[in-house]
Amino acid sequence: MVHQFETQLSYAQALDEQDELKHFRERFHIPQADNGEPAIYMCGNSLGLQPKSAAAAVAHELEQWAQMGVEGHFRGETPWFTYHKAFAEPLAKVVGAKPDEVVAMNVLTVNLHLMLVSFYRPTATRYKIITEAGAFPSDQYALESQVRFHGFDPDAAIVELKPRAGEHTLRTEDILQTIAENADSLALVMMGGINYYTGQVFNMQKITAKAHEVGAVAGFDLAHAAGNVTLALHDWDVDFAVWCSYKYMNAGPGGVSGVFVHERHAENTDLPRFAGWWGHSEKERFQMKKGFKPMYGAAGWQLSNAPVLHMAPYKASLAIFEEAGMSRLTAKSRLLTGYLAFLLGQIEHIKIEIITPEDPAQRGCQLSMIVENGRQVFDYLVSNGVIGDWREPNVIRLSPVPLYNRFEDVYRIYEILTRFKQ
Structure with missing residues (x-):
């Protein structure tokens, strides 16, 4: 199924409202950004977030x-x-x-x-x-x-x-x-x-x-x-x-x-x-x-x-x-990652080349991208509360994880990047 994605916050929020897995986000500790707000955490490809049940289990x-x-x-x-x-x-x-x-x-x-x-x-x-x-x-x-x-x-x-x-x-x-x-x-x-x-x-x-x-x-x-x-x-x-x-x-x-x-x-x-x-x-x-x-x-x-x-x-x-089930998680993952790819494609003032395959069967949560002035863009994302990661020599990796990331998180990254100035 091909989704007709949109570039409005209300659209992302509507997807979150319809998401049958949305309540799982509350099961995880979301790190705080430097501004005191919850971070937009896109680094599950490196270290997943802590389940709130982990401390009790230990x-x-x-x-x-x-x-x-x-x-x-x-x-x-x-x-x-x-x-x-x-x-x-x-x-x-x-x-x-x-x-x-x-x-x-x-x-x-x-x-x-x-x-x-x-x-x-x-x-x-x-x-x-x-x-x-x-x-x-x-x-x-x-x-x-x-x-x-x-x-x-x-x-x-x-x-x-x-x-x-x-x-x-x-x-x-x-x-x-x-x-x-x-x-x-x-x-x-x-x-x-x-x-x-x-x-x-x-x-x-x-x-x-x-x-x-x-x-x-x-x-x-x-x-x-x-x-x-x-x-x-x-x-x-x-x-x-x-x-x-x-x-x-x-x-x-x-x-x-x-x-x-x-x-x-x-x-x-x-x-x-x-x-x-x-x-x-x-x-x-x-x-x-x-x-x-x-x-x-x-x-x-x-x-x-x-x-x-x-x-x-x-x-x-x-x-x-x-409880969540891999089939439901992978279905949401494809939608989340597809939405991120779509929004990145709408940004015209930054040269972004996604090197992760476009075919959903050849990718998971992660999108890797070569970005013009990549280190500067990455530091800008970090300063605006986005936690992704940088891989030498020139790749930014962002991974919207279906257990705890929202469509609004993906939209916020797009919104932040539209404000970036070279």
Whole structure:
């Protein structure tokens, strides 16, 4: 459905009035701008806002600790011994998986390394990794170090996908062609589900299918995708995925990561892994015996017991996702982001080039834009209460998040930019 957007405040307010998700905004703390007014927060792509329920969730676990001490592992509403299990159902719904295929544990890059231990298994002839050029630095460093660990030169082993001359984003056909061209030497395709810089959503289903066709493994970093776009990891046949929880998942800075491992790998004893006792068979864990016996599914990749106090805000946020539902969130997201793109297109006195794909199927909340006098414009937005972010060398990122952003927020950005003077 094509919406005929308008450039009046009353139009934005009418959209807010009709929004069936509008009440969720009240579930979050909105930061204040320097003028004392609520900020126009457009930085969920970097750090999501704090759910008001997060403090109570942490306080509850602190109280459990105070009242029961070590017995909190086995008593209470959500015993710590099985705390991670409370995340399986809601996380599975967010990423399109089966509950046994997901687990909350560790932090993002730690989990990426653990997955690479299992799924990057190079040989003398099949050793290459395909990834997007300009991937998030942590992913680049992880891939480089894993390649070196196996004795290969990153310059030879890592194939970087670059846009065509004059373009900012990758074409799916070029990604698939690169996979085909490296068919005999390719071990792994490992990309971001969404490129952090451009905001492009990659066609993970087609990429996975092509990787499997040539005998390679497919994995994705979903840091900017989980809680943002519709995912169907199980049905897409993805081998593994990792994501953080502090962006669109609103679990707080450095929040506990998530992992997906497809069920066909659940009992694959040929896969190497770095093991820890929390991934060991739950029935035998406290027998303290030698000999690692992994739990079924993604849980078998756990290392240590859950950091409960850090996971409590994640649990609180997932309860909100359960109530809102990803289908409703993504529908509102498309409308919000489309409205922002429309309004930016109405500004004539500032040269703005949106480099995020125009196709709603290839973007989530985030719009990345190259702006004339970009740093000056960004600082002007900040001085007027807009919290977005700046990415070197010349990109402003704004992300209207459906859980807590309003159409009026989007309109206010347009209104502020119309007052900007070079």
